[in-house]
Amino acid sequence: MAKIVVDVMLKPEILDPQGTAVAAALPRLGFSFAQSVRQGKRFEIEIEGEPTVEQLAQVEKAAETLLANPVIETFTVRVEK
Amino acid sequence: MAKIVVDVMLKPEILDPQGTAVAAALPRLGFSFAQSVRQGKRFEIEIEGEPTVEQLAQVEKAAETLLANPVIETFTVRVEK
């Protein structure tokens, strides 16, 4: 059993209302560390056994067509542990 | 400038309709790799300079009180790159 993680984030030039809301809330709660906050999605995909090169290519493909919208988002695919 | 990443996932026992929907959509699009999918959130927090131990403790605190709801979610904090 392996875990593939796909992280999807809005492109830097795209407005991120969610991240903005968090960034605004943090100082109100007394947290001053953040210069900026962006919020995205994280998908944890479990696959049987070790991922093959072919499978990873499939995940890339799925990320591009389903998990992320390339018009406004970027994504990264990686195998965890 | 450093980037701190907070990943927030629903606890395994909590129903994840979004992950379930993705898992159901993948085979319909011809992708057969996934045993299961869980969907969570990823926060990218930019801070000035290298993070201090104190700052990281603050981020933990913020994750616990604001970014995640411990009743249903778990989180991890890490510095990226």
Add this chain to the structure above:
Amino acid sequence: MKVGVVTFPGTLDDRDAARAVRFAGAQAVALWHADSDLHGVDAVILPGGFSYGDYLRCGAISRFAPVMQTIITRAGEGMPLLGICNGFQVLCEAHLLPGALTRNSELHFLCRDQKISIENNKTAWTSSYSQGEEIVIPLKNGEGSFQCDDATLARLEGDGRIVARYVGENPNGSRNLIAGITNERGNIVGLMPHPEHAIDSLTGPSDQGLGFFTSVLTAMVNK
């Protein structure tokens, strides 16, 4: 008799909640999120909406508003407090009620006329109803699925703290069809559907939601 209605940035149903309070015969007092003064109210309603845009988790940010700190204290002393929809989410986030409200199982916003049954008519907000009474009021939200761990669920069931349940098909995946719950004392109630939109059948599916607002008047008189 004064009932406070809180407005957070992004609150939507505050005017409706105030109207319902007036229909029930009480005076509605507008409370502002940044003002910790409750202006002498006897009870408080946290109305529906998308406070702070609900971007992080519904109710997650509102919970920290100055007005909430006073409300939490007063509710701890027994003041009646009703959270409707987003208000329910705020109550859970503030840990005044257990569990959490998560994404609807069908993943989209759902607005429909919903039959619910009143499962506990002993709370400050439900005494006008008879036990087991079925009413139809609007349900409208994107994150209305009540979730909690098994132990909490057993406790809620065992102590009779389920205030209302959906009747018929589960609209959003809520555990045990839960539409609303209360705290042990029965003064704090969180409810996912919207009684304030059902006080007059001209503008709502029924007038059966009014009971929540008349109940609290009785509770305050009998205090």
Add this chain to the structure above:
Amino acid sequence: MSLDTVDLAKNSPTQVQPYAELGLKEDEYARIKEILGRRPTSSELAMYSVMWSEHCSYKSSKVHLKQFGDKAVKSDALLVGIGENAGVVDVGQGYAVTFKIESHNHPSFIEPYQGAATGVGGIVRDILTMGARPIAIMDPLRFGPADAADTKRVLPGIIAGVGGYGNCLGLPNIGGEVVFDETYIGNPLVNALCVGVMRHDQIKLAKASGAGNLVVLYGAKTGGDGIGGVSVLASETFGSTGPAKRPAVQVGDPFVEKVLIECSLEIFAEDLVVGIQDLGGAGLSCATSELASGGSGGMKVELDRVPLRDPSLSPEEILMSESQERMCAIVEPRNIARFLEICAKWDVTVTVIGEVTDGERLEITWHGDLIVDVPPRTVAHEGPVYDRPLAKPEYVDRVNAEILSLPMPSTDEGIKEAILKLAGTPNLADKSWVTDQYDKYVQGNTIQSQPDDSGMVRIDENTHLGVAVATDANANWSYLNPYEGAKLALAEAARNIATAGAVPLAVTNCLNFGSPEDPGVMWQFAETVRGLADGCLEMGLPITGGNVSFYNQTGTVAILPTPVIGVLGVIDDVRTRTPMSFDRAGLDLYLLGETHEDFAGSEWAYMHNQRGGQSPVADLQMAMRLNTLLVAGRTDKLFVAAHDLSQGGLAATLTEMVLRKNVGATITIENTATTLLSETPGRVVVAINPSDKQTLIDLAKKHSIVINKIGTTGGNQLQVNNVTIPLDLLRTEHTQTFPQLFGR
């Protein structure tokens, strides 16, 4: 990238500029030089290019739209007419109502959720700008075939976007349209309508007057949204490494807009603005030039004061940015402190960016350097005007000459099948899958919404004064005959208002067409405008505003001409409206209006892939008499229910009526198939108490409307002659279509 200033422009007259890349024609560029007496700076070029675009200048449509003013009836109800952000009508009791439709078609194809969401956001700001509290929205939509793969991508996203934005603003959705046709496959239509209400003395206009008054920008910070074209300018002229990649789509933040609405209404209530303009298409270029042009003097703006989300933006880009959720107000200096205080209360970013001058120029500086110095009218209101060639397309006579050969059901089994098929066909099926994603209850004033003929909201809780709004387009008829199609859509929208007993008062429109450079499309457009102008004149209804969307086509295939017509009506007491259906047995059902063999452009023809024939001819005199009758019947408490006939004819109307409150009906008609399936315009089914028969007959006679008794109410089935359809079966057919197509 170096800064192009007015001084530089004067000193480098031969500098090559990328006007063509920005969409300007050679003669347009020449005209800009003539206006300025020099070459434009890059910032000026950017401003002219967006403001003179089709979208902002209406350069292809202006010559036709003029008819709306020229032919207009004088209406006492019209408080603000065409030319402002939205028209305003008097609805009595000191209330004024404003409403308008706008399109957001192309962005919604690229990114359905955000495209639709920002479409709603934009029209709501237009309404807010008039000084009104937005009170309801509607969303007329068009998609490719329901079972097409791309429709499965586009439709759910658009619905979620309309809901996601509107729900978060706390605006009830009170109606709209969902229509499928293959011509929309690569070009869905997302039109959004908003209604707002205010007191007469609260009306605001886009005027910057009073030298020394401040220009205030408030709302979201400015980012690089929607400025693809200007990046061309930045890179090509100034030879740098090229601009940062700018987003192709705008992302909306409905929370910021909700706060902006409440903040603005508080500012309006204290009368703190002299003029106001929302930032929509063409952003600051549009807002500053329109405000200055509408006012008495000039304006000076310090562009470097604009708060930025992306600090790398160039001045040209800031001028063009279409970042959402921003407003520009003109404020007297004595009121600015209070203005800032209210913004602070709502946590809204606010900046004074300039002031009104007593000159005649719009001057914009960047860190002290003059980068724009133009006569504002030439940017905002004196753009190019084209009288484009138009020619009746070849297809029109050909399809008009076609004789339809439709299978007409003749057996009981065939009739039953036809009724069930119509009930379930995507264009007529129950739209709850869509509207269940929209909040219809918020604000507590919704009287009617989907599936009623019109949306209706109460605007005064004490007097029960209300307004009704309906939108309609029948693109199939417009395809066959755009002149009649426009009139028919107008008549239908007005009838949808009158059916509930409200009095039609004013008209808005959104004209969705293919490319204006195609003479055939231009002919469709011209005929549509002529039809709408003539129709409004005949019906005595003023056009208060609207929107034109061109270039709706996939490759060379244009969409069907789709003029979406919105009609607003007023009802003095919403409690007395006529509902669309009956809740009890024992009532008599009458069909008002005559039925002919009108199958061209009908749903029955569409289902059988037939597009030919001649569209019906609009009889607006009859339409008005029918409307008067419907309003009179409501006032006299004659009607228990009334429901309009449109797509799907009597069959669809009966289906909707019996399912609404789950009370059946027994119908006895002659010429069954034609009576059920024909779409002759100008018909309504009403339910009355049998004892009121003579009253109805007298009323019909008085207004010269043909009536026929068609049946009675009751039972749990729809019975048509010998055909029996249990309500449960009919309901299943009607409601399962959308869930089956798009999931639960």
